[in-house]
Amino acid sequence: MLADLLIAALLLLGGGFVLIGSWGLVRLRSTMERLHGPTKATTLGLGALLVASVVFFQAKLGTWTAHELLISLFLFITAPISANMIAKVHMHRLRTGAVSEPASIAGPPPRPANGSDWATFEAPHSGTPTSTANS
């Protein structure tokens, strides 16, 4: 009974956060703002759903599962990378003028202060953390 309540509460919390993340995707106007909804509000949403799954298997079937831990690990590794890729493509399309959408609130991205450019537009300098062609 207690386990049922806990599972139901976690499922509702998780579903609510995933729904809010998707609502952000619909509601916010430009790509960069939209990125925040699905990549963020869903991390906790998915986390709650996975904890609900752990509680279900423990309370109903009496077994521990570690798969939920692995799912969250893989999610934590891949989510920032996909967000980064979308942001880089967006920056590139903004500069080449290939994108037409409502102006974002933040405006176009600024350039770094020291005269160089972002790695999307300029090859990373050798001997720096961004360069993979070392030694």
Add this chain to the structure above:
Amino acid sequence: MTRLLPHPALSAMLLVVWVLMANEVTPGGILLGSLFALALPKFTQPFWPDRPRVRFGRAFAAYCAIVLYDIVVANFQVAWLILFRRNRDLRARWLIVPIDLTTPESVTVLAGTISLTPGTVSSDVSADGRHLLVHALDVADEAAEVARIKARYEARLLRIFA
């Protein structure tokens, strides 16, 4: 030792992930996992020529706890913004975060942390590796937000990747 195990932390993680994937601890699973833990870092060595020095100590555990806590808190903040803040009142800004970290691994962890904590997405790194471009959904004070990222995450990473 270094020839056989070029990346001990990576090997340990592969073994743990393999055993968790099987969801039970059996001698066969550990044997197969160890085999992968030895072979994969060796075959993929060209991808990571340097071995980052990571201190898996108290600072590392504290960092994980802080990031998890921030993810939970900030999730509620972003959910609130999405539900109740009108578009024209949203103070979305680009932030340029100067970074003092010098290894690719530590910069990657910082960028990943910024993306995982809601409200900020790291979008790009400068070609000289000294600045991160971060998009924030709602900031009142840009300098304060940059200082918060540097003090809360980067200062700790500097100690972990020392």
